[in-house]
Amino acid sequence: MDAIDDLGFRRNESARLLRTGRTSALGFIGDDLAEPDTAALCRGIEEVAREHGMLLFTGSNDSNLDREQRLAESLTARRVDGLIIKPAPGGQAYLAAEIEAGTTTVCVLRPPAGIEADTVLADERGGAQVAVAHLIAHGHRRIGLVIGDPGQYGPRQLLQGYNQAMAEAGLMVDDAWTTLTPERLADSPVTAVFCGSREHTGRVLRVLAATGQSERIAVVGFGDFGLADYLRPGLTVVSYNPAEVGRMAAELLFRRIDGDDAPPARVAVPVRLVARGSGEIPATPRVSAL
Amino acid sequence: MDAIDDLGFRRNESARLLRTGRTSALGFIGDDLAEPDTAALCRGIEEVAREHGMLLFTGSNDSNLDREQRLAESLTARRVDGLIIKPAPGGQAYLAAEIEAGTTTVCVLRPPAGIEADTVLADERGGAQVAVAHLIAHGHRRIGLVIGDPGQYGPRQLLQGYNQAMAEAGLMVDDAWTTLTPERLADSPVTAVFCGSREHTGRVLRVLAATGQSERIAVVGFGDFGLADYLRPGLTVVSYNPAEVGRMAAELLFRRIDGDDAPPARVAVPVRLVARGSGEIPATPRVSAL
DNA sequence: TTGAAAGCGGTACCAC
DNA sequence: GTGGTACCGCTTTCAA
Numbered sequence: 115m116d117a118i119d120d121l122g123f124r125r126n127e128s129a130r131l132l133r134t135g136r137t138s139a140l141g142f143i144g145d146d147l148a149e150p151d152t153a154a155l156c157r158g159i160e161e162v163a164r165e166h167g168m169l170l171f172t173g174s175n176d177s178n179l180d181r182e183q184r185l186a187e188s189l190t191a192r193r194v195d196g197l198i199i200k201p202a203p204g205g206q207a208y209l210a211a212e213i214e215a216g217t218t219t220v221c222v223l224r225p226p227a228g229i230e231a232d233t234v235l236a237d238e239r240g241g242a243q244v245a246v247a248h249l250i251a252h253g254h255r256r257i258g259l260v261i262g263d264p265g266q267y268g269p270r271q272l273l274q275g276y277n278q279a280m281a282e283a284g285l286m287v288d289d290a291w292t293t294l295t296p297e298r299l300a301d302s303p304v305t306a307v308f309c310g311s312r313e314h315t316g317r318v319l320r321v322l323a324a325t326g327q328s329e330r331i332a333v334v335g336f337g338d339f340g341l342a343d344y345l346r347p348g349l350t351v352v353s354y355n356p357a358e359v360g361r362m363a364a365e366l367l368f369r370r371i372d373g374d375d376a377p378p379a380r381v382a383v384p385v386r387l388v389a390r391g392s393g394e395i396p397a398t399p400r401v402s403a404l
Numbered sequence: 405m406d407a408i409d410d411l412g413f414r415r416n417e418s419a420r421l422l423r424t425g426r427t428s429a430l431g432f433i434g435d436d437l438a439e440p441d442t443a444a445l446c447r448g449i450e451e452v453a454r455e456h457g458m459l460l461f462t463g464s465n466d467s468n469l470d471r472e473q474r475l476a477e478s479l480t481a482r483r484v485d486g487l488i489i490k491p492a493p494g495g496q497a498y499l500a501a502e503i504e505a506g507t508t509t510v511c512v513l514r515p516p517a518g519i520e521a522d523t524v525l526a527d528e529r530g531g532a533q534v535a536v537a538h539l540i541a542h543g544h545r546r547i548g549l550v551i552g553d554p555g556q557y558g559p560r561q562l563l564q565g566y567n568q569a570m571a572e573a574g575l576m577v578d579d580a581w582t583t584l585t586p587e588r589l590a591d592s593p594v595t596a597v598f599c600g601s602r603e604h605t606g607r608v609l610r611v612l613a614a615t616g617q618s619e620r621i622a623v624v625g626f627g628d629f630g631l632a633d634y635l636r637p638g639l640t641v642v643s644y645n646p647a648e649v650g651r652m653a654a655e656l657l658f659r660r661i662d663g664d665d666a667p668p669a670r671v672a673v674p675v676r677l678v679a680r681g682s683g684e685i686p687a688t689p690r691v692s693a694l
Numbered sequence: 695t696t697g698a699a700a701g702c703g704g705t706a707c708c709a710c
Numbered sequence: 711g712t713g714g715t716a717c718c719g720c721t722t723t724c725a726a
Contacts, residue, residue, distance in 0.1 A: 122504075122505065124480070124481060124505055125481060125703085125704075126422075126481070126483060126702090126703050126704065127478070127481035127482045127483070127704095128418060128421065128422055128427060128482050128483055128703085128704090129422055129702070129703035129704040129705090129718090130703080130704055130705070131418065131482075131704090131718095132416075132418055132419055132422055132702090132703080132704075132705095132718055132719070132720090133703080133704050133705045133706085133717080133718050134704090134705070134706095134718085135718070137418060139461075146447065147443055147446055147447045147450065148440075148443050148444040148446070148447035148647065149443070150438075150440055150443070152443070153437055153438050153439070153440070153442070153443030153446075154438040156437055156438070156443075156462070157436065157437045157438035157464060160437065160462070160463065160464060164463075169461050169463070169478055169479070169482070170461065170462060170463065171429075171459050171460065171461055171462075172446070172450070172460060172461075172462045173450060173454075173459070173460065174447060174450060188417070188459060189459070190414070191414060191415060191416070191417035192417045192418050192421075192459070193416060193417070193418055211412075214412075215412065215414055312630070316630065316631060316634070319631065319634050320633075320634055323634060339629075339630050339631050340602070340606065340629055340630065340631075341606060341609065341629050341630075341631060341632075341635065342631075343610075344606070344609050344610055344613060344635065345631065345634065345635065346636050357438065415719085415720075416718090416719050416720065417720095418719085418720090419702090419718070419719035419720040419721095420719075420720050420721075421720090422702055422703070422704090422718090422719080422720075422721095423701080423702050423719080423720050423721045423722085424702085424720090424721070425702070
């Protein structure tokens with residue numbers, strides 16, 4: 115020990131790990147680490163990783179499959195003990211080779227395409243269903259849906275949840291309602307809107323404000339905002355806990371590393387509705403008592 | 405080549421790097437990766453790291469010095485080529501040994517205590533000064549300051565900027581104004597408030613809304629919000645670009661790695677004011693024309 | 695060009 | 711316990 119700090123010796127962990135055959139490191143690839151949900155998810159992973167004495171590599175794929183693949187290959191080339199990926203659209207066929215080569219992999223928030231892998235998702239379908247049922251309960255019959263490209267996984271789930279809620283209430287659906295955009299909102303007969311992402315919510319809110327309809331058209335958004343309770347009216351949202359997704363994914367990953375070889379699992383983190391006003395605007399405006 | 409994919413050979417990058425003496429990896433330690441600014445900062449670092457073909461380890465210290473030290477030691481033990489740290493309060497004496505041992509280190513957003521190191525900061529003092537001057541230009545004389553513990557670096561900078569702006573305008577400052585809290589706002593004679601962090605801004609906005617003073621008391625916040633333009637009134641902020649801080653820190657780091665041995669630098673990323681309404685409320689309410 | 699051997703900084707196993 | 715040796719998977723040097 116005296117010699118150690120006489121010489122200022124520091125064990126080279128990289129060399130040690132090479133010999134022991136592990137790396138004590140995990141890799142996380144999200145689409146954009148600067149995004150709040152991705153960041154929180156990363157934090158969840160980090161927590162579990164720390165509990166297991168592991169460090170975490172992080173990277174962003176910018177929803178670009180090429181970049182994702184390059185990142186994943188860099189990480190597997192370093193022999194990370196596990197990989198958590200939010201798959202970019204387009205298919206993760208390349209991952210088959212990595213998994214085959216021995217890298218335990220868990221996907222988050224979007225199921226991988228073209229391969230089988232453990233996946234932890236947010237219950238988007240359930241969220242949309244709850245949101246739309248909530249609007250129906252407040253008297254709405256013509257409900258708009260502002261989501262992205264319905265060819266993508268997320269929007270498809272949201273649409274399914276929407277359809278389910280409408281069907282359960284015995285309501286007809288007009289195609290124009292489910293392909294609504296913020297720009298066409300003003301000309302639409304809908305009395306309520308469900309927005310499938312923070313970005314869409316923001317755009318819808320701005321349009322409503324600009325046209326003075328904030329108090330007339332009910333809005334529920336998917337994904338929470340920092341000051342959502344301070345808006346007038348307060349923004350009603352359905353949201354999930356991204357850190358929870360990260361924790362679950364990491365825990366699942368460690369179970370696999372420890373030898374669990376059950377067939378690939380797909381679990382969904384529940385979504386909850388937070389009513390703050392915008393989603394409780396009734397369908398038939400009452401005459402104000404004032 | 406045929407043999408390579410016959411056998412499914414994949415070069416072990418960790419072994420390669422051990423031999424070549426580098427790790428082609430950077431480490432970033434923030435206080436909480438789930439925080440939007442920290443996440444964006446991380447993204448900036450990641451971008452520059454990728455340009456240099458490096459991977460990025462990330463970790464959160466939760467503003468806890470012990471945790472920071474453990475993380476930093478894990479990273480240096482792996483011989484990361486560089487370290488970027490947002491120092492936790494309390495003093496980075498431990499870092500001296502790491503730097504001595506050869507880990508190039510750059511600090512961000514808060515200067516390290518007890519050691520010399522390159523540091524990239526946001527111009528908080530300049531931001532506070534601009535914000536307060538802006539409020540003064542709109543006729544305010546009694547301006548409140550809601551910041552955190554003035555013993556910390558950030559709040560101290562903000563207070564200095566505040567004092568500078570007030571002094572330049574020849575205004576007196578009441579101690580009660582500079583130690584304002586959201587709770588005491590209602591009983592305070594101030595006609596405008598500058599908030600030193602997103603958290604403080606949120607608390608002040610909620611108090612103003614609850615007491616119906618949102619249209620009466622001018623507010624400028626430090627740090628932007630997603631829907632700040634949608635609030636009523638729109639939230640005026642001063643904000644910096646955290647990704648820019650990350651990029652600058654990483655570029656500085658690489659310059660050091662490449663052998664630049666100028667004395668430790670301290671650079672500040674500029675802050676800009678975004679006027680959206682809340683900061684332009686005049687000191688003497690005009691009688692509405694309507 | 696091709697092949698053999700030493701070494702990066704450690705760990706693991708062996709006999710003493 | 712202590713010392714010696716092989717080895718993790720690769721790069722680098724040097725000889726053939």
